[in-house]
Amino acid sequence: MPLKKILVIDDDEVDRISIRRALKQVYENPHIEEADSGKDGIERIKTEEFDCVFLDYLLPDMDGVSLLRDIYDENLGTAPLPIIMLTGHGKTSIVAEAIRVGAQDYLIKELLSPDTLSIAVTKAREVFDLKVNQKRAEQQLIQSRKMDAIGQLSGGIAHDFNNLLQVIIGNASILEALAEAAEASDVAEAEKIRRRAELILTAAEKGAALTARMLSFAREQELRPSVLDINTVLINMEELLDKAVGDAIIAKYTLSNDLPLINVDKVQLETSLLNFAVNARDAMPQGGYFMIETKKAFVHPKAEDFRGQHPLPGEYIRIGVSDTGTGIENAAIDKVFDPFFTTKDPGKGTGLGLSMVFGFVEQSGGFIQIKNKPGEGVTFCVYLPVYESGEELTATNSEKLSPSVSKESGNHAPTQHHDQSPEDDKSIASQERPDSASLHILMVEDTDSVAEFVKKQLKLLGHQTTHCTTADDALIYLEKGDVFDLVFSDVVMPGKLNGIGLIKEIRKFRPHQKFLLTSGYMGNQFKESDLNEISDIHVLKKPYKVSALEEYINKTMQGQDI
Template identity: 35%
Template sequence: MESRYDMLFIGEAGDASWLGAALGSAKAAVALEVMETRQIECEGVETRVAAAPPDVIVLGPTLPSPLSMARHLRDLSPRSQIVFVLPPERVERFRASLPFVSNLGAAWTVSNDATPDTLRSVLQEAASTSRQRANRVALYDRINLQLASRASTTESQARRSQLALSERYLATLLNQSPDAFLAVDRQGRLVAWNEAARQLFPIHSDDALGTDAVALFPEGCRDEINQLIDMALQGRMVRREVPLRMDAGEAIIHGDISVASVHDNNGEIISVSISARDITERRRVEEELRQLNETLEQRVAQAIAERVQAEDALRQAQKMEAIGQLSGGIAHDFNNMLSVVLGSLDLLSRRIGPAPQARRYVEAAMEGARRAAELTQRLLAFARQQSLKPEPLDANSLLAGMSEMLRRSLGADVRLETVFSGGLWRTCVDRNQLESAILNLAINARDAMPDGGRLTIETQNGFLDDRYAAAHPEVVPGQYVLIAVTDTGEGMPPEVMAKVFDPFFTTKEVGRGTGLGLSQVYGFVKQTGGHVKIYSEVGQGTTVKIYLPRYFSRGDEPIDAPAPAVVPLGEQHEVILVVEDEPAVRQFSVEALVELGYDVLEAHSATAALRLLDAHPEIVLLFTDVVMPDVNGRKLADEAKRRRPELKILFTTGYTRNAIVHNGVLDPGVELIGKPFTIDDLAAKIRKVLDAP
């Protein structure tokens, strides 16, 4: 080297030694300064370069983000030449990317395993270029001073400054843009990106330069990205929505990308630009809006149905209240008249003497008056105006004491079974009225089984929650003692069930009933502060559930409703088939399961259910009603198990569990959830069945 050159090496000390050894005899003409990587932060490379710009800046192979540092050093010293020392495997792709790197200009690349002669040649060429550029700039400056006026020189400098400022503005806007930008050469290699692209794509360092740009996208859409790049290289601008990030086969980030060609001054296509915008949130909002629109009609219909149901319940309550007031008024007046009749007959029987025929007439009249008085008492019970004498009692003990009387009343053709719950709470009611209510229900059950059958009386502790109370306005949420009476009789259709508590309504033949039995039960339970619910299927039987408020003696503390635990949700792709012949119940079951995160299919009959089972092997659980027309839930489950032995089964019914099992409808040990059930109850039961081995 004829002239003495200033050279600054930035990197590790070992690489600097290799560089010094490679320079060899040329050291005398080179002023080599070494700044190790660990010194960059504390001493400040910017201060060093700005104070005395070197002819050549050599960046070692271990520097992080060498391109970023090179651009920054170029801004500080435009005449200094940049030489990148790189591992052999990075040289070619790095060299191909350099023309697309903004604010860098010409630069040299050399492998760190190059021969000393090659390295000296590259460094000498870079140093000569730097010195020639410096001399040329100085010469041009002198010529400009001699030939150009000060005004024209100022104008030229202003234009250059304006151009440089515009470039900086453009670079700043590009880096501050929320959209990601990628530059790709004609061979599909990544040559540049902005900060948003670094956040959106897996770009972690400058090592990404020269790599396949398509590899930044999920594997499933890379063919489509390649096609878009090919279309852009043909001069077309294209736009698509594609997944930008995937997890377990599902898109977690959606993108709207635009691909366009970049032309040089001659109009030739030299590269492709890809812009990408994260539209995940927009897609989520659009999907929610679409689902809302799709279910709008269903939600309106559901709201109308709920309103109609509430109005029907209100009308029924108002009707029962009005009938009760009327019945109570009539009963009170009738009692007054009966008092006169019975009193007069009693006096007459004392005065007629031993005349047998006259006494027979009086006794017959008194018997009729007493029966009329009993009817009056039933009317008062329905009107909730009878005099009650509530006392704390154990329902198990009361029913055990009634067993013999009930068996005699039922006759030999009806088998009585009792299932008493251990640890049953006490309730505070009128003992005689409760016995009368149980006897009325038993006699009604007997009359519904003309050919004989089975009557099951069951007790258990119960809790009616806020959701149940919301659907039954007259119910107060809380703890109750439940007494359920189930028969295997003829059952009732819905239109009959709607009237069973009306006074004087009966389905029995003339002369076999007054129509006041269930009315008396209804009135007594309501007057006690309880709730009565009836469930029936034609040809299958009826269950009447009496809920009596729990009694808290002195020193007892009411137990609050259990704190809501974490509701177990469905796991991904768990599909449940709901089979229910009652549309309203089926709709609730489907909506509850969807709310819990399950995929749900529904069927209104066993035939439709079997078709769905054959068509959807992904179904993991069959949730079916026990009592259905044509083919019941038990037979459906047997056939489903024959076809799919691994299928889980969960039954539901309005009957009590013991009544269903004891009557031979289900086998012991099957999974069953009773109606009505809450969403929390259903969630726990479904999870228990699915998680069972």
Template identity: 35%
Template sequence: MVLLSSAGGRLANGTFSRWLGYGLAELGAGVLPFAELVGPRSTTIAKAAVERGQTGPRGIDMDFVRQDGSIASGRVWIGGRAGADCIAVVIPRGDAMALPAVAEGQALEPPQRMSGGSDASFFSRSPLAMANVDGAGAVREANGSFARLFAGSDRMRAGTKLEQLVAERDVPAVESLVRETLSGQASGAPVDRLYAANLGPGGAGAAIYVVDTTAQRALEAQFAQSQKMQAIGQLAGGVAHDFNNVLTAILGYCDLLLANHRPSDPSFPDIMQIKQNANRAAGLVRQLLAFSRRQTLRPQVIQLTDVISDLSMLLRRLMGESISLQVEHGRELWPILVDVNQFEQVIVNLAVNARDAMPSGGVVTLRTLNVPAAACAAYGDASNLAPADYVLVEVGDTGTGMPPDILEKIFEPFFSTKDVGKGTGLGLSTVYGIVKQTGGSVLAASELGKGSLFRVFLPRHEGAIEETQARPAEPEAKVPDLTGQASVLLVEDEDAVRAFASRALSARGYRVVAAANGAEALEAMDQPGTSFDVVVSDVVMPEMDGPSLLRELRRRDPKLKIIFISGYAEEAFAKNLPEGERFAFLPKPFSLKQLVAAVKEATRP
């Protein structure tokens, strides 16, 4: 339902007057200008909008004071010349028309019977799209806003049927709305945001009002999409966490078996097979964790140009013969704070996808540049790219491109159009997770048959540039001595993991007391004459989690060493620990060797 008023207060239609509980004469005569009907919470915003003469295409929400003092809210569009004589259009909140019932036999005020002012300017200058249709539903006349709204439609001509202008699925509803409105006195129920009002007796014609909801729709779609990604992320993270416990046990028992079999033993290669497959599963779980942004990142300040130069050798090899890789480095790129290994993963995934999209060859372009906050609007709106200084990495290809219905799903885990066995559909989900966890954004654009362009925005790092750390050297090949005699308190609620870890440590000479939860751990600690050198504890446990347990343990022994083991990232729980707390961290799934090495390291004198 649409309400009209001139902001100067010289005009008001019957619907507007009735909405606020006034007689048409009271408002129409300009006794109460528009601005004085606005509620106290909205006066500033209303005044500014009236002075500017517009509210923009989305309108603004305002309160109004009814004659009886109660508050009515609605969305308001103001249009016209700056100053007092612009036109306001109000749509009551939620479309719930709390209009006082019209007494039987009392005619509704049709728009052309507004008191005062000229109908012509009311119509032509309205920010709301308005048109008149004749008895047959053909457009007789339309105002500027209506013409603009349907400008994309080449079907817009005088005499065009209204139904020809709307989307196919809305045609039946619009047809029946117009029919109903023309045949009756009252307005029919609106179709989406298209309203119709009867213009007079005898089915002479109807007024059509349309509110442009394009921007709102886009926003809603974006919101729904980000909600969906978050929900999938939560699910993926949960699955990954449980899977890591399972994999820790499988890998652990493989290690125990392998330790008892010689390589010449016929079972040895079979056990190796199990282990390799479990490791593959662990790789998939890592990607899921990356997507749900729960992996441990080791960010460092880097110059992107260096990293990309280093990487381009590998990329060239990945691209193969028929694809050429063009690298364009931006000048004086700002430093960024990223986990280099993960960032390389991002670029490799994007490049491999680009390659796969060009089965008969083509060009992959890798381009970097600085994007200052002021330039962000050129790439996306605030909902997908918050304005800030970014370093942008573009990966473009000249491949097959994607239709919109595929483009909207590509970041979902396990979405793949590739043949079974060719793609897992985790490449872009990993990219998405890593970039989001780094505080950036990734946007994709594509045109079918032309190619695709992926843009990765990484936040500019403000602050001193530290020396780029050298990558940690690969562990030495020589077999270290991993035995020890220290006493270990092992706290883990997952039976299989606890059993494996306990056996692995005992076999290396450690004295192990195992506990299934925090309470058991404290009980073990409180046994007279007991002391432990190191605690190996799970993080997520029912009743008492790792960090809470640590607090209790510290009270008993402030010098106790602690190793947390978890299927989640370190960041996920580190914030629950007291400031400056020192601990080691072992991500699940871990191998037997990693476990004993961590304990050895922690108990090193």
């Protein structure tokens, strides 16, 4: 690898000439700069970029070890660039101390030659790269574990919170129905009830949206990917982005032609771009420039400076989002994607915007790079994998259970039989009604408050309900021969069997049984084979209204897609 720019810190002109001569014999047209004091050397290292530094141990104002201590980078665990210590005698204690505080190799001046210099440079750069990559890997591992822990916590909160919201939203929707019924006798009272129900629903829906944002930074949100042209997305968003940054900021868009397509969630992509725009606006209260650039990029297997999981090599679409604002303080750069971290004043930011972007990009198979200049601005480079034509358009594991991507309804052949044969099951199936009028529903729900509310909803819809708190209890009813038009089960439940396991067991002896699943959060606990097993079953996402429950029941009984 060629050396483009080299710094020699030595107060002896004869030594500087020797090093310059040797460098020119080894490298083609090297750019060599010189400093004759420690102070000058430190200033140049902190303000300019060099590929390598030759540092004399004895300087007029300080020794080389003191200089190394001054520029030592705590985050990297070494000096911020490859450094070779120059010494007249090669005293072991000096060399050891220099390497301990950041130098990568040393040269004895009397032994200086093109060959020894070339070997020292190669070794110093290799050792430096090794240390930097090791430190980055450690930091990425720590970040990944932290995000996983936050994700597990968020998932647990989301599950419980959605159950609470389910009761609130469900009862509010029942209030709406009661308001309609009361309208005939007392219009004023009915309007009061309706307004109260609307207030409850609005607040609960905001809570549901907050839960969704928590799952997004935990990389557990349900994505709905579609094949998109990034330039078309940006063109359609241009007016919205211009309004988001405000009149004082000039927005510029540089869109490369003939870019490959991407396969990502359009809503999450647009939300991410809008988040960048809002952050840019807040960073430039006096005005400035907000710039978005799209281009194709090839990611090398040894890609560096990325945030998130190590990117797979290959073609990506690079979306560069830049501003000329205040930039990010170096002390905060490693925290910008942490949930609830914000540099904004109290009340002006939740700290969820960039963490949501990070979660979406990672979940989409991409990664992010940050190019930051404190006081001058920042560039976020979002890399999203190119969609390969012919690649199967399937959703992520969590999305396969999403109601919006439910596949065509179908039945699975039985693999074994319990107390009933397929013929017996077909006779049961023949008794099923073509629609959802007056169904007998087996509801499997472990949360009592949710179960109580759902029973009221189902009764309001004209259905009879049998309630079980565990999948094992549900199996007892079915194995003893009880007939149900529909099994309506939560996905995540305590005990040996969850909702998916329950369906797999029932299908062994009742392959034609109708199922409807519901969940507030499923996480990544299910195997691909489990998700494929129930890919034909609709999943009603909590929290839901009575109208949504009615629609899903009707569609399930009629074998229709949602």
